[in-house]
Amino acid sequence: MKNSEKATQEKAPAVNKNKNLIVEPAGDAAAELRDLFIDSLKDIYWAENALVTALPKMAANATSAGLASTITEHWIITQNQVTRLENIFELLGEKAEGKKCEAMAGLLKEGDTILTETVPGAVRDAGIIAASQKIEHYEIASYGTLAAFAKTLGENDAAKLLTQTLAEEKESDCLLNEVALNAVNIVAAE
Ligand SMILES: [Fe+2]
Ligand SMILES: [Fe+2]
DSSP: OOHHHHHHHHHSOOOOOOGGGOOOOOTTOOOSHHHHHHHHHHHHHHHHHHHHHHHHHHHHHOOSHHHHHHHHHHHHHHHHHHHHHHHHHHHTTOOOOOOOOHHHHHHHHHHHHHHHTSOTTHHHHHHHHHHHHHHHHHHHHHHHHHHHHHHHTTOHHHHHHHHHHHHHHHHHHHHHHHHIIIIIHHHHHO
16 A cells, blocks of 8 residues: 555544434335336436426527527427437336436526526526536436446447437537537626
């Protein structure tokens, strides 16, 4: 062991073994990785469906034509992603059903709040981009994990489809960056 490693180890705080902090699993808790995988698919299926409903409102509130069309294009892609998830459920022999995604519900609520708290124009647009990028980053994290789970479970066809969606979410994040850098942030700062 290197000296630096030794020093880090010595400084590391003791792991808290307080039994009161241990969480009891619910009756229907996932016992296998496959169960967690299916649960996570239901979570993102709920999230994508919620986005199909929410994105038109974001686009309608955008003043920049570039931002509105970026969101509208992603809305169409999102509808395809819902269908793709249904195909994945079918591949896995599971029923396509959603389970409320608390994280997406929270992100969408925050997006609504930003609309209320900003005047239409460049400032609201900057807020819409911020909210949209938080959503994309949540999706990137989710699909990255889902694709990794699928690969680990040997579900290669599902992994391929999940990786496809992951690429679309990354692309959407890049496009939002471009809109922000090219126009909205500059005008909002004026
Ligand atoms: Fe999506
Ligand atoms: Fe997305």
